[in-house]
Amino acid sequence: MHPCRVLFICTGNSARSILSEATLNRLGKGRFEAYSAGSHPTGRVNPHALNQLVSTGISTDNLSSKSWDRFVGDDTPPLDIVITVCDSAASEPCPVLFGDFVRSHWGLPDPAGVTGDSAAIAAAFEHAHALITYRILALLKLPVEAMSKVELQQALDHIGTITDDDAEHV
Incomplete structure (x- = not known):
C-alpha cells in the first residue's frame, strides 16, 4: 500500500496548512505523505511559520504556497x-x-x-503549531490502513475537535 496521502487546505496556504504539511511529513514519514494548498494562495509561506518549524527541528525544504489546482488533475497522486x-x-x-x-x-x-509585537506573533504560531502537532499525533495512532472510510471519517472529525484542554490526553 502507498503511504496515506493527506492534503491540508486553507485559503492562503501560508501558515496553518504549511505547518500541518511539514509536521505530518516529519512525524509520519514513510506511513504518510502530506501536501498543502490553498484556494487563494498568498504565493509565499509566512516567515513566522518557517521560523516555528525551524525552532522545532522540522525541515522547511520544498515548502511553498500553492493552489489546490495542483491536486485536481489526472497526473496528480490520488x-x-x-x-x-x-x-x-x-x-x-x-x-x-x-x-x-x-x-x-x-x-x-x-x-x-x-x-x-514579535513575541505575541511568535506565541500565536507556537500555539497553532502545538495544536496541529497534538492532532497529528492523534492521527498517527489511528490504524488508517485498516479503517473503512466511515470509520476514518468519524475518527478524523473527532480529532478536529481536540482543543488545548484535550491535548494533554493525546
Missing part, C-alpha cells in the same frame, strides 16, 4: 484524506475540494492574523 484547517468559527470561508477521499475539518485560528 489523495486519501483532505483536511481543511480554516477557522469557520471566525467566519473564514473554507475551501471545498471534490474527489474520492475522506474529508474532515480541523479548524484553527489563523496565527497570521495576530497583530502585536
Whole structure:
C-alpha cells in the first residue's frame, strides 16, 4: 500500500496548512505523505511559520504556497484524506475540494492574523503549531490502513475537535 496521502487546505496556504504539511511529513514519514494548498494562495509561506518549524527541528525544504489546482488533475497522486484547517468559527470561508477521499475539518485560528509585537506573533504560531502537532499525533495512532472510510471519517472529525484542554490526553 502507498503511504496515506493527506492534503491540508486553507485559503492562503501560508501558515496553518504549511505547518500541518511539514509536521505530518516529519512525524509520519514513510506511513504518510502530506501536501498543502490553498484556494487563494498568498504565493509565499509566512516567515513566522518557517521560523516555528525551524525552532522545532522540522525541515522547511520544498515548502511553498500553492493552489489546490495542483491536486485536481489526472497526473496528480490520488489523495486519501483532505483536511481543511480554516477557522469557520471566525467566519473564514473554507475551501471545498471534490474527489474520492475522506474529508474532515480541523479548524484553527489563523496565527497570521495576530497583530502585536514579535513575541505575541511568535506565541500565536507556537500555539497553532502545538495544536496541529497534538492532532497529528492523534492521527498517527489511528490504524488508517485498516479503517473503512466511515470509520476514518468519524475518527478524523473527532480529532478536529481536540482543543488545548484535550491535548494533554493525546
